[in-house]
Amino acid sequence: xxxxxxxxRIQFAANISFHILFPTITIALGWVLLFFKIRxxxxxxxxxxxxxxxxxxxxxxSFALGVVSGITxxxxxxxxxxxxxxxxxxxxxxxxxYEIMTAFFLEAVFLGIMLxxxxxxxxxxxxxxTFLVAFGTLMSAFWIIVLNSWMHTPQGxxxxxxxxxxxxxxxxVFNPSMPYRFTHMVLxxxxxxxxxxxxxxxxxxxxxxxxxxxxxALKTAVVTAALLMPVQILVGDMHGLNxxxxxxxxxxxxxxxxxxxxxxxxILFALPDQEARENRFEIGIPNxxxxxxxxxxxGEVQGLNDFVAExxxxxxxxxxxxxxxxxxxxxxGVAMLLLSWTACAMMLRRRRGVEGLPKPMLxxxxxxxxxxxxxxxxxxxxxxxGRQPWLVQGVMTTAEAVADVPAPMVLGTLIAYLVxxxxxxxxxxxxxxxLARKMSRGEDIGTRVAxxxxxxxxxIPAE
Amino acid sequence: xxxxxxxxxxxxxxxxxxxxVSILIYVVLDGFxxxxxxxxxxxxxxxxxxxxxxxxxxxxxxxxxxVLAVGLLLVAFPVAHGAILTALYLPVxxxxxxxxxxxxxxxxxxxxxAPHKHLWNNAFFAGSLMTSLSxxxxxGMYIMGLQWTWANAGFALLTAVFLTVGYSFIGATxxxxxxDEYLQRKAVDWAxxxxxxxxxxIGLISMATPLVSARIFDKWFSWPEALxxxxxxxxxxxxxxxxxxxxxxxxxxxxxWSWLPFAAATSLWVMAFGGMAYSFYPYVVPEQLTIYESASxxxxxxxxLIGTMFVLPTIMGYTILAYTVFRGKxxxxxxx
Numbered sequence: 001x002x003x004x005x006x007x008x009r010i011q012f013a014a015n016i017s018f019h020i021l022f023p024t025i026t027i028a029l030g031w032v033l034l035f036f037k038i039r040x041x042x043x044x045x046x047x048x049x050x051x052x053x054x055x056x057x058x059x060x061x062s063f064a065l066g067v068v069s070g071i072t073x074x075x076x077x078x079x080x081x082x083x084x085x086x087x088x089x090x091x092x093x094x095x096x097x098y099e100i101m102t103a104f105f106l107e108a109v110f111l112g113i114m115l116x117x118x119x120x121x122x123x124x125x126x127x128x129x130t131f132l133v134a135f136g137t138l139m140s141a142f143w144i145i146v147l148n149s150w151m152h153t154p155q156g157x158x159x160x161x162x163x164x165x166x167x168x169x170x171x172x173v174f175n176p177s178m179p180y181r182f183t184h185m186v187l188x189x190x191x192x193x194x195x196x197x198x199x200x201x202x203x204x205x206x207x208x209x210x211x212x213x214x215x216x217a218l219k220t221a222v223v224t225a226a227l228l229m230p231v232q233i234l235v236g237d238m239h240g241l242n243x244x245x246x247x248x249x250x251x252x253x254x255x256x257x258x259x260x261x262x263x264x265x266x267i268l269f270a271l272p273d274q275e276a277r278e279n280r281f282e283i284g285i286p287n288x289x290x291x292x293x294x295x296x297x298x299g300e301v302q303g304l305n306d307f308v309a310e311x312x313x314x315x316x317x318x319x320x321x322x323x324x325x326x327x328x329x330x331x332x333g334v335a336m337l338l339l340s341w342t343a344c345a346m347m348l349r350r351r352r353g354v355e356g357l358p359k360p361m362l363x364x365x366x367x368x369x370x371x372x373x374x375x376x377x378x379x380x381x382x383x384x385x386g387r388q389p390w391l392v393q394g395v396m397t398t399a400e401a402v403a404d405v406p407a408p409m410v411l412g413t414l415i416a417y418l419v420x421x422x423x424x425x426x427x428x429x430x431x432x433x434x435l436a437r438k439m440s441r442g443e444d445i446g447t448r449v450a451x452x453x454x455x456x457x458x459x460i461p462a463e
Numbered sequence: 464x465x466x467x468x469x470x471x472x473x474x475x476x477x478x479x480x481x482x483x484v485s486i487l488i489y490v491v492l493d494g495f496x497x498x499x500x501x502x503x504x505x506x507x508x509x510x511x512x513x514x515x516x517x518x519x520x521x522x523x524x525x526x527x528x529x530v531l532a533v534g535l536l537l538v539a540f541p542v543a544h545g546a547i548l549t550a551l552y553l554p555v556x557x558x559x560x561x562x563x564x565x566x567x568x569x570x571x572x573x574x575x576x577a578p579h580k581h582l583w584n585n586a587f588f589a590g591s592l593m594t595s596l597s598x599x600x601x602x603g604m605y606i607m608g609l610q611w612t613w614a615n616a617g618f619a620l621l622t623a624v625f626l627t628v629g630y631s632f633i634g635a636t637x638x639x640x641x642x643d644e645y646l647q648r649k650a651v652d653w654a655x656x657x658x659x660x661x662x663x664x665i666g667l668i669s670m671a672t673p674l675v676s677a678r679i680f681d682k683w684f685s686w687p688e689a690l691x692x693x694x695x696x697x698x699x700x701x702x703x704x705x706x707x708x709x710x711x712x713x714x715x716x717x718x719x720w721s722w723l724p725f726a727a728a729t730s731l732w733v734m735a736f737g738g739m740a741y742s743f744y745p746y747v748v749p750e751q752l753t754i755y756e757s758a759s760x761x762x763x764x765x766x767x768l769i770g771t772m773f774v775l776p777t778i779m780g781y782t783i784l785a786y787t788v789f790r791g792k793x794x795x796x797x798x799x
Contacts, residue, residue, distance in 0.1 A: 061570050067523070068566035072559045074533050079552050082545025089541030090763040097767040100534040101774040112785065165760055403549045413556040420560050424567055431574050 022066035028189040030134030050213030083401030099143035149178035180239035192372025197221035199369025209440025225340035249316035250386030329378035475758035478539035489528035498634020500591025517641035543757040561593030599626030628660020636724035
C-alpha cells in the first residue's frame with residue numbers, strides 16, 4: 001500500500017506539474033496581450049499588433065496544452081484519490097465546478113474571437129474578447145487557488161458522519177491563506193511570462209530579427225519583470241508569515257529547523273538528515289531566520305521536533321524535499337531579480353532602450369526563458385510537500401484518500417505519462433523557438449489550415 | 464428550496480439528467496471528430512488537410528463536453544466517480560494519453576516544420592484510435608458491472624472495436640456533409656463499410672444488457688413496458704435500413720441532402736443512448752450505487768446548479784453559433 005501511495009503521489013505530482021506549466025503562462029499572457037492590444041488602440045502603431053500576433057499564437061498553443069492536460073486532472077481525482085471527494089466532496093465539488101465552468105465559459109465563447117477574429121469582428125469586440133479571456137483565465141485560477149488554499153487552511157465546515165459539510169461559504173472561499181497564495185501565484189505567472197517574452201525576444205534579437213515588435217515586447221517584458229520582482233519578494237514574505245501561523249511544521253521544514261528556540265540562523269546550505277533529526281554540513285547566517293520570521297533578531301521559532309507524536313508518529317513533512325525546493329525557488333528568484341534590474345539599469349543608463357543591452361545579457365535572458373517555470377514548480381513543491389502528511393490540513397491525510405490500485409499499474413501509467421509529457425514539452429519549447437526563427441526570417445507564420453466560414457469567403461493568403 | 468419537493472430527490476435526478484445530456488452530446492460530437500481521426504490512414508495528404516479542416520473549429524469545444532460530463536460526475540456523484548474510475552484505471556489512462564496526443568497533434572501539425580507533419584498526422588491517428596478503443600472498452604466494462612473477469616474483458620474488447628467502427632461511421636457521414644467530389648465519394652464508401660460496426664455494436668449491447676441483469680430484463684420485457692418501448696428498436700431498425708438505402712445513392716445531384724446521413728446517424732445514437740439510460744436508471748454504478756446514494760449534499764448541489772444554469776445555456780448557444788458560422792463545405796484558408 002505504501003508503494004501505491006508514493007507512486008500515486010508521484011503520478012499526481014507529474015500530472016499537475018505538467019498541467020500548471022501552461023496555465024502559468026496563459027493567466028498572465030492574456031493580460032499582456034490585452035496590454036499590447038490597448039497600446040495598439042491608443043497609438044495605432046503596428047509594432048504593438050505585431051507583438052500581439054506573435055504572442056497570441058503562443059497563447060493558443062499554451063491554452064491547448066493546458067486544456068488537454070487539464071482533462072487528465074479531472075480524471076485523476078477518481079482514478080487515484082477517490083477518498084478525497086468522498087470526505088470533502090461537498091466543499092471541493094462546488095469549487096471545482098466553478099473552476100471548470102469559468103474555464104469553459106471563456107473557452108466556449110471568447111477564445112475563438114480572440115484567436116481568429118481580428119479581421120472578422122469590429123476592433124472593440126476583439127479587444128473586449130481579449131479582456132474577457134484574460135479575466136476568465138484569472139477567475140479560473142481564483143477558484144482553483146481557493147480550493148487549494150482551503151486544503152491548507154480549512155474553515156467554514158463541519159464534519160457529520162466523517163464527511164465534511166459546508167456551513168459558511170464565505171469563510172470557505174476567503175480562507176486565511178487564500179489572498180496570499182492567489183497573489184503569489186498570479187505574480188509568479190506574470191514573472192514567468194515576462195521572462196518567457198524577454199527570452200524569446202532576446203533570441204529573435206540575437207539572430208537578427210530586430211523588428212519594432214520585438215523591441216517593444218522585450219522592453220515591456222524586462223520592465224515588468226524588474227517592477228514585479230520586489231513585489232513578489234514582499235508578497236512571498238507575507239505568505240511565509242501566514243504559513244508560519246497556520247502550518248508551522250511546513251515553515252520549520254523549509255528552514256531545516258529542528259529544535260524550537262530563539263536566535264535561529266538562516267541556513268544557506270545543509271543536508272537535512274531525517275533519521276538523525278539534524279542537519280549535516282550546515283552553513284547559515286546567524287539570527288537571520290528569526291528576524292525574517294518574527295521580525296526580531298532573537299525571536300522564537302517552532303522546530304520540527306515539536307511535530308512528533310508521543311508514540312513516534314511523524315506529523316511533519318519529509319524535510320529534504322521541502323528544504324531544497326524552497327531554496328531552488330529563492331535562488332531562481334534572486335537570479336531573476338538581479339538580471340531584470342541590471343538590464344533595466346543598462347537600458348536607463350545608456351538611454352538607448354533595448355539597444356543598450358550587451359550581447360551576454362541577451363544570452364542570459366535566452367537562458368532564463370523558462371526560469372519562471374522552475375521557480376513556480378519549486379514553490380508549489382515547497383507548499384504541497386510541506387502540507388504532508390495531511391491532504392486537507394488537520395482533516396484528512398493523503399494516505400486516507402489514495403485508491404487501492406495495484407502498484408505496478410500506477411507505475412506503468414506513470415511511465416507512460418512521463419514519456420508523453422517529455423515529448424510534448426520538448427515539442428512545445430521547440431515550436432516556440434521554431435516560430436521565433438521563422439518570424440525573424442520574415443516568413444509568415446499565420447498559416448494554418450482552417451475552414452472558411454461561409455459568411456466571410458475572402459481568404460487572403462498572407463504572402 | 465422545497466418548491467419541487469425533497470431536494471435530496473430532485474437534485475440528484477436533475478444532475479443525472481444534465482450528466483446524461485453531456486455524455487450524449489459528447490459521444491455524438493467528439494464521436495464524429497474521433498471517427499475522422501480513425502479514418503486518417505485511408506486518406507492521402509491533401510484529403511487529410513481537408514478532413515482536419517472539416518473538424519478544425521469544433522473538436523476543441525466537442526472535447527469540453529467530456530470535461531463537463533466527468534466534472535458533473537465528480538462534483539455531483541463523488542463516490543460514484545471514485546468507484547467507476549478506479550475500476551477503469553487502465554483504459555482511462557490510455558484514453559487520456561490518446562486525447563492528449565490528438566489534441567496537441569492538431570496544434571503541432573500546423574505549427575511544426577513541414578517535414579515533421581507526417582509524424583503529427585500519425586500521432587493524431589494513434590491518439591484518435593487509442594481514445595475510441597478505450598472508450599468502447601470502458602462502455603463494455605460498465606455494462607458488465609465493472610467486474611474484471613476474462614469473459615467481461617472479452618466482451619469489452621468487442622465493444623471497443625464496434626464503438627471505434629461506429630465512430631468512424633459517424634465521422635464518415637460528417638465528411639460526406641463537409642466535403643465534395645472525390646473525397647465525398649470516398650467518405651460514402653467509408654460510411655457503407657462502417658455502418659455494420661454500428662449495427663453489430665448496438666445489437667450486441669442490446670442483447671447483453673438484459674442478460675447481465677435480471678432487473679434490466681424485467682424493465683424491458685414485462686407487459687406493458689415492452690409495448691411502450693417497442694418504438695425504440697423499430698425506429699432504430701428503420702433508420703439503419705433508410706441509411707443504407709440512402710448511402711447507396713449518394714451523392715445526390717447538386718449535393719442535396721448531404722447532411723441527412725449525419726442527422727440519421729445522430730438519431731441512431733440518441734436512440735441507443737436513450738435505451739441504455741433507461742436500462743441503468745437509477746444506478747450510476749451498475750447494480751451497486753444509485754444516483755441518490757452517491758450524490759453530494761443537497762446544499763452543495765444547489766450551489767453548483769446555480770452556476771450550471773448560467774453556463775450550460777451559454778455553451779449550448781455558442782455550440783449552435785459555431786456550427787452556424789462554420790457551416791457549409793470545409794475549405795482551406797490561412798488565418799491570423
